[in-house]
Amino acid sequence: MLSGDIQNNKLHLIGKLTASLIHEIRNPLSVIKLNLDLVKMEDDISEYVLESVNDSLSATNRIEYMVDSLLSFSRVVSHGKENLSLNLISENAIELLVVKASKYGVKITTEFDENIGQIYADKNKLLQILLNLVTNAIESCDENSCGKIVIRTTASEENGNKKIHWIVKDNGIGISKEDNDKIFEDFYTSKENGTGLGLSVCKMLVKEQDAEIEFESEAGVGTTFTITFDTNRMRELYETENFNNR
Ligand SMILES: Nc1ncnc2c1ncn2[C@@H]1O[C@H](COP(=O)(O)OP(=O)(O)OP(=O)(O)O)[C@@H](O)[C@H]1O
Ligand SMILES: [Mg+2]
Known part of the structure; x- marks a missing residue:
């Protein structure tokens, strides 16, 4: 073995x-x-x-x-990969977090590319990823300042290869340079009641979807997490998996 x-x-x-x-x-x-x-x-x-x-x-x-x-x-159960709309999954996540957002006085808005196309991935896992990212974004906002979160979908093209980006941007407390390397570690948390597993789970699930996760942050200004899907890679996976299942 x-x-x-x-x-x-x-x-x-x-x-x-x-x-x-x-x-x-x-x-x-x-x-x-x-x-x-x-x-x-x-x-x-x-x-x-x-x-x-x-x-x-x-x-x-x-x-x-x-x-x-x-x-x-x-309990992150898998139903396997299918062709999905990131815009719809984002709407689902927002519905689930409406109460928490209003408790923190946070406004969540969307900027969707309506022509983004579908992606080949696992729906429950994508939802879990976004729920973790938006939950962190909400928790980073001070209850007294007006927190704003934007969920964006956008595409870019490099040498004929299209990439799809899924972005969560907040204007919360931000992450200091010293903590940059720690946030994806298991059990790292700066919160009194945190488990420090949210981002480790995200990282694991993003890897399973053959995607990439990165972030940019400035203490006191805000944080932006970006998940990137490579459409060539997704097409390859789709063709291999669906050909093998025939
Ligand atoms: N959007 C963000 N803004 C500021 N800090 C963040 C943000 N996202 C993550 N962090 C930092 O990264 C740490 C780890 O995040 P992670 O989601 O893994 O755990 P947690 O949120 O602390 O706990 P849990 O998700 O288990 O409730 C957080 O405690 C926080 O310090
Ligand atoms: Mg968290």
Whole structure:
């Protein structure tokens, strides 16, 4: 067996173990939360005890958040590749993030190239990528300043080869030069409640789609993430995969 295969099998096993562990953590966790809520409802509870109960509740909420994030990480299901519209997937992602955006006072707008053409990729994985990028963009905006996020689709051409770009631009806090190399690392986070897995997952999923991800950022000004699809490469993949399936 090749070492790459061994590594893949190990990852697969870890994925399965994580999923079952997460499941086993969630049930006792909800019992703890329920009981803490019950204690809070007691009439003659002292200030001191109430404070401890509230601390315990926020700690359990934090565990719940981490567990849910890990769960969505291990649940990126694949339905295989198909021909898709990036513009439509962007609209889907915005619908899912409307509530979070308004909580942060952030406005999301789109600048779509209507003639961008289709891309050959996995729909759920693309949605997961964009959800992670836009979630980060929202979280980078200060609730008191007016956050603006733009999702763009655009194409470029080099030596007759068309490339399609999917762009998420924000005017949030930005990323400092020192942190540039860290943001794609597993578990790197600057957030109190972050898991630091969002961008690692993005990077993995983008690679699986044979695309590329890069970013530009300036602290205090904002950040732009760009995912680039090479249409020649996509056509090759489409032809090989669909020819083999015949
Ligand atoms: N658009 C952005 N603007 C500013 N900083 C960003 C942006 N996107 C990512 N970062 C930085 O990169 C770090 C890693 O991002 P990543 O999505 O991997 O984890 P997270 O958002 O911290 O946690 P999680 O996604 O698991 O909730 C963030 O904590 C943040 O410091
Ligand atoms: Mg994130």
